[in-house]
Amino acid sequence: MDKSYILAIDQGTTSSRAILFDRAGTIAGIAQREFGQIFPQPGWVEHNPREIMTSVLTTITEVMNNTQVDARAIAGIGITNQRETAVVWDKATGQPIYNAIVWQSRQTREICDELIAAGYDKMVRAKTGLLIDAYFSGTKVKWILDRVEGARERAKRGELLFGTIDTWLIWNLTGGKAHVTDYTNASRTLMYDIHAKRWDDELLQMLDVPRAMLPEVRSCSEIYGTTLSQHFFGHEVPIAGVAGDQQAALFGQACFEPGMAKNTYGTGCFMLMNTGDKAVASNNGLLTTIAWGVDGKVEYALEGAIFVAGSVIQWLRDGLRMLGRASDSEEYAERAKTNEGVYMVPAFVGLGAPYWRSDVRGAVFGLSRGTSKEHFIRAAVESMAYQTRDVLAAMESDAGLKLKELRADGGAIANDFLGQFQSDILNVPVLRPKVAETTALGAAYLAGLATGFWSSREDIARHWAVDRRFEPAMPEAQREELYAGWKQAVEATMAFKI
């Protein structure tokens, strides 16, 4: 049977998607399921790994049923995932010993403080390109091993396995045959040397994590194993591509040349710039990370990670009940005409790049009796654009260049007001591509390259097409005045400690 499709599994922070792509890189079918967010204490975020697995299997079945595509027509599966989220499970039973600790969670803040006080930060930065923060997987694994009775001893004996979500999915889809991860996910763990490209003993010792529980690190585009036939209507399908979701989006946006950058506006906001074969160290609070490893060659990226972006809109919708739908935020923001001096700093879980402050929380400034719901919502949408400018300034300084254009994706960039305001505040054109599911597309491309479904990056780059280009239209003085207000709001937020 002709191989006509690649299946991408995009396991995100709030939902899982299964998407079938055809040879032109267009979407032939899509299914999506949300799953539960667990907040055991303020600042903690956890997921049930079994529920994640169920959501993935359900969306696979749904997309296959809805499209009536024969499993034999699928050339391969590409997996992309929320990064850093850590799972530890029992090798014999497949049962997680604790919930997945999500990337956003701050529950390991004290462990991080201790490691910083012990002087590990410099070594960690040099080897991993990261910094010591609760965001990354390493301290989450340590936390689980410290808290669950007997876990560390069991891990030493090889009875427990660790994985980021890619690893957890592959292990389950292959019936426990493959315990693997890829370069990009490994590069977010705080345990992996991104220059030597290996798990590092000094880092493992620092965290007291036994090597026996770690997955094997593989490239982003190769066959890792085949799925159990029960998941695909009696057929085995090869899993052939893996990348963390932000790196997958960089690939899906065809940012193949050094200096090209994308920003994804999802739960958080993640700007990545391709730096080619150079791992550029940041002097401005950005991360150095592996962009991908394909065909024996590893390339790097600079990254600005913003913890709260689209989720501020979710909070207005579900928490404050100010919005019926997230997309209504566009109309409210437009209606406000100006921000009337209102700024919102959504530091719900502290601030990520370029500030890295775990010890602050969100704030709203400039309220007056005339402040309306419209101003409040506008300030929330604008906060995504201002945070992105903070990151871009750091990135241009680190990379020593001026960005020519920014490729944008993620759920929130459907908002045209945001697209225009972003371009105005950055003074850079913002390009939204035709295929909005760039993350999934990147994973599909990686799987398609491994299986010969697509022949080369040039082949892929030809698919990229723009849906809308936002051009800067704001006068310089207005841009700088607005941004100065934001900087002041951030300073004030950081001065108020929890």
Ligand SMILES: Nc1ncnc2c1ncn2[C@@H]1O[C@H](COP(=O)(O)OP(=O)(O)O)[C@@H](O)[C@H]1O
């Ligand atoms: N039109 C919109 N305007 C502003 N925010 C939006 C809009 N549509 C979706 N969002 C926000 O974008 C996020 C969903 O984007 P998505 O890329 O699916 O996120 P993730 O992959 O992180 O789960 C949600 O936080 C939602 O509040």
Ligand SMILES: O=P(O)(O)OC[C@H](O)CO
């Ligand atoms: O699930 P997303 O799209 O919010 O992405 C989460 C990031 O990978 C966290 O680093």
